[in-house]
Amino acid sequence: MTQRQRIIAAVAGGxxxxxxxxxxxxxxxxxxxxxxxxxxxxxxxxxxxVDESTTTSSLELPTTTAAPATTxxxxxPTTTAAPRPALDGRGAVLRTPTSPIRRTVQQGGGCSQFATPxxxxxxxxxxxxxxxxxxxxxxxxxxxxxxxxxxRQETGETWIAAAEARDDDxxxxxxxxxxxxxxxxxxxxxxxxxxxxxGSTRVLALDVVQFPGNVVVHRESxxxxxxxxxxxxxxxxxxxxxxxxxxxRFVDKAWRIVASTKVNKSAIPPSHF
Numbered sequence: 001m002t003q004r005q006r007i008i009a010a011v012a013g014g015x016x017x018x019x020x021x022x023x024x025x026x027x028x029x030x031x032x033x034x035x036x037x038x039x040x041x042x043x044x045x046x047x048x049x050v051d052e053s054t055t056t057s058s059l060e061l062p063t064t065t066a067a068p069a070t071t072x073x074x075x076x077p078t079t080t081a082a083p084r085p086a087l088d089g090r091g092a093v094l095r096t097p098t099s100p101i102r103r104t105v106q107q108g109g110g111c112s113q114f115a116t117p118x119x120x121x122x123x124x125x126x127x128x129x130x131x132x133x134x135x136x137x138x139x140x141x142x143x144x145x146x147x148x149x150x151x152r153q154e155t156g157e158t159w160i161a162a163a164e165a166r167d168d169d170x171x172x173x174x175x176x177x178x179x180x181x182x183x184x185x186x187x188x189x190x191x192x193x194x195x196x197x198x199g200s201t202r203v204l205a206l207d208v209v210q211f212p213g214n215v216v217v218h219r220e221s222x223x224x225x226x227x228x229x230x231x232x233x234x235x236x237x238x239x240x241x242x243x244x245x246x247x248x249r250f251v252d253k254a255w256r257i258v259a260s261t262k263v264n265k266s267a268i269p270p271s272h273f
Contacts, residue, residue: 084256087248089215093195094148094163094207101161103151114151114159126180126189129153130211134176143170148178148193152212162213165195174198177273183208184250185231190216192228194273201238204273208233208255217248217255225271236268243268 105113111133115121119135126132131151139145145168151159167173175196180189191209196202204224208217221237228234233248239262247259 084251084258086254086256087217087219088255089207089218091220092207092215092218093165093205094150094193094209094213094215095165096213097161097164101149101164102154103159103161104157105159106157114149116147119145119147124178124180126191127211130191131159132178132180132191132193134178136176139168139170141170145170146173146176148176148195150191150209150213163209163215165193171198179228179272181228182230183228183233183248184210186250192226192233192273194226194271196273204237204271206235206273219248225268225273227269227272236263236271 103114111121111123114123114131114133115135119137121133121135123131123133129152133149133151135147135149137145147167148165149161150163152162154160165176167176173195175194177194179192181192182189183192184190188211193207193209195205195207197205201222202224204221204226206217206219206221206224206226207215209215217233219235221235223238223243225236226234231249235246235248236243237246242262243265245259245261245263245268246257248255249258250256251258
């Protein structure tokens with residue numbers, strides 16, 4: 001081999017070696033890149049997994065124990081019934097006499113013993129020691145004078161007036177009437193006086209009296225009627241084109257109107273007063 005051929009061969013061998021070295025370096029570089037890509041991919045995958053886990057954990061709703069439901073039962077509304085209207089003796093016709101009025105009454109002597117001289121008396125005994133008396137006599141101008149009393153026995157034959165009402169000229173009343181009845185339902189009779197007032201409205205002034213002369217109920221009823229029965233007083237009074245029928249009883253420690261209804265005049269029974 002000539003000198004020139006040996007130089008060419010050496011150059012070719014060197015170039016081949018350089019080529020091989022380049023291939024080797026390229027191969028190594030490619031492997032490192034692949035490893036880095038794999039590592040990067042692995043890291044990315046791991047990071048993604050962790051993130052997904054963290055995200056999933058953060059989106060879960062917290063577990064809570066619900067407070068027991070409170071059930072409110074709506075009971076019937078508490079209502080207080082309106083109190084029934086109470087009546088009393090204010091405005092009564094009968095009053096305590098301003099001076100003592102006494103009568104001497106012998107047993108079996110009759111009502112005339114209660115009469116003021118010149119007056120005619122009618123009476124009714126509510127109990128052995130309590131009498132109701134109405135006196136009357138003619139007055140001027142064709143009128144009739146009237147008086148009403150309750151008498152209690154004071155001692156023996158002496159009786160004293162506990163309550164009185166006077167119409168000595170006939171200008172106040174056209175009629176006075178009375179009845180005894182246990183309208184309170186306590187086995188003790190009350191005295192009930194009816195005074196029909198003068199005037200076009202024909203007001204019935206009613207006094208309920210307990211022994212000996214205490215007026216416990218007074219009522220003024222226009223064009224009024226009244227009836228008494230055991231445990232009850234019934235009143236009818238004009239109210240427009242109809243009448244109010246009022247039922248009065250002693251309940252809840254007072255005399256009260258326990259019922260009120262509208263009726264026509266034709267439905268009203270005959271009055272006791």
